[in-house]
Amino acid sequence: MSQRTSPPFRADHVGSLLRPPELHAAREKAARGEITRDELKAVEDDAIREVVERQRRAGLRSATDGEFRRASWHMDFIYQLDGVSQSDERMEVRFHNAAGDLNFSPPKLQVDGKVGLREPIFAEHFEFLKSVTDPSVTPKLTIPSPSMVYYRGGRAAVDESVYPDLEDFFTDLSAAYGAQIAAMGELGCRYLQLDDTSLAYLNDPNQRELVARMGGDPDTLHLRNIRTMNAALEHKPEGMAITTHLCRGNFRSSWAAEGGYDFVSEALFNELNVDGYFLEFDDERSGGFEPLRHVPKGKYVVLGLVTTKRGELESLDSLQRRIEQASKYIDVDQLCLSPQCGFSSTEEGNDLTRDEQFRKLERIVETAEKVWG
Template identity: 25%
Template sequence: MLRSTERILTSHAGSLPRSPELLEANEARRSGTSSPGAHGRLLQDAVVDVVRRQREAGVDVVNDGEYGHAMASPVDYGAWWHYIFDRISGLTPGEVGLWEQEPRRSAPGRVVLTSFGDRRDRQRFAEAYTDPDSGITTGKQKPFPTITGKLEYVGQEAVAADIRNLKAALDATGAQEGYLAALSPGSCARLQNEHYADEDEVLTACAEALREEYRAITDAGLIVQIDDPSIAENWDQINPEPTVEDYLAFTRKRVEALNYALAGIPAEQVRFHLCWGSWHGPHTTDLEFRHLVDLMLEIDAGAYSFEGANVRHEHEWRVWEDRALPEGKLIVPGIVSHATNVVEHPELVADRIERFARAVGRENVIASTDCGLGGRIHPQIAWAKLETLARGAELATRRLWG
């Protein structure tokens, strides 16, 4: 895993904008109207192009833009999660929409996830969330499947294609390091369950299925990024609000399931991504990072990616002032945000980088984005944000290396 030994390196959190041609090809493949091999050839070329654009923007640690995780439309907040539905058996297509699921209530010592529509932030700002002109949108949401049989990984061909495409793009562009994103057991376990006896069995089954994807990626010499909003985002999906102690006990099971899935994989080939959900809402019910950071550091990863730029969480860089980063670990903080169309000034980018670098050591920081940019902001703005990230990293490098 690359480190910022001579200058501040840059990366991003995963999803990048898809071209209209790729979106059309995704839809044609979904509907069965594409010609044999056409989607695969287009996807391979698109991955080379998106890696080249990352390098031209100044990104050091690149990925495939998550292009192997098909987006349904230009605005799509769920591709990071939905992709796994085609790679795991034991699922039955759902009929109930994401927002129409029945609410569930928690009690002290008994934490359960409620429906997405019953999230506490959505209840508090119900008028804004239901106003089509408010700017809060998450695009098309298809019904989620239900677990009705044994979960087994069947995505071998799909992940092999992701690996081939990214490695070909690395060779074509000369990029040194690449990663592929994969779902966490904790996020996988949020599906409705009608097969397993309890939550613990679901978590174990998800971990055993997903470890195949993790191992395929790392065995190929790439880095796997574990996408796990569930660690932080679940807090808002528990109604009424639990105690922090109950929530951490609930979340620790998800951390243990992830570590179980990662067993035997070198930590230096794993980066973990934590966020509070990437929709453009108020986020007033987000749990403070100080409650989560120690549990996050128990995850067997070499690098930890987290939101550090949006206005709800930027102040939380201070958690690193009184906390020692474990030996050999990296942080990959968000320095530019997906949550605003304003493109950050390079001087601000440099200031944010410096805060983290002075807290944990400049060699232990890779500057990144809060969350994926693809499907959340306009492509032109997304690429401008990556360019300003690189310019700010250059400024920070001059300041830190003097």
């Protein structure tokens, strides 16, 4: 067993990080018109420089910009696709936590034009990240998977006058994502992650019922999503590693779905053409490791054993035991370690401190060195 020199790394992380107080304050001032866009960008730049250095000091081999320029992990990207806009209507999403339920009411999205990509999204974000990342560290860009454009709204969100045949929508969506992937490769991106909640949500019978109520086929939607992603992945340039992160919801330390990976695992691991899978396994809500038996040789699973929902630090022994349990179903050399999700999928962030966040990242590096050398 050995450390890996290409992504995903033995010690890795999902992407989003808690925003520092000065960034929160600057965003609020910008929203009130008290500072300019350029002044906000200067604060963002400084915050990103600092957090990239903190990732390097923690011992990580990859670094993100913490998604510090975004309000949301996915919508800031999706609304920049041609043909996608924000609806006047709102959707209701119920999140759960130990204290009870939390309602989230974001605007719905609508596909009211032909889906396309006029110019690469987050290109400037990535170029800045690359410019401030140490040569020993790989800059990583995280974007929502194509599944996220369709999952929440279903057929009703796709204008039938624009796309009478839904297959044409998926073809255009794949092409737009393919162009994004190719463009990021030209900018020097060697580590790209497609964040996907749909493939995790579909393991939950309640979520499959929701898909059926929206007129979709809950038994085959994961196969449709995998085909759409694979069509985009055909544009992957040589030397780029692409992973996906499966999440059951992450908003202010709360979640939306439950259930193991059994329902999607065979197709997910054998048909989706990614290099690695970031999977959350931080509690019983995520199910057992048994589905990992379907992972073929040559692919990697990044075990999300360290929770981002709470500040308590996992012990080295407990993490080693969990990795050992997982290795009963998959070769330990195909495993890596990370937090179960981002620390701040939306700008509000989860209920822990920045110091607790970095202690968790350091613990992941410490554990990976113990397990893989």
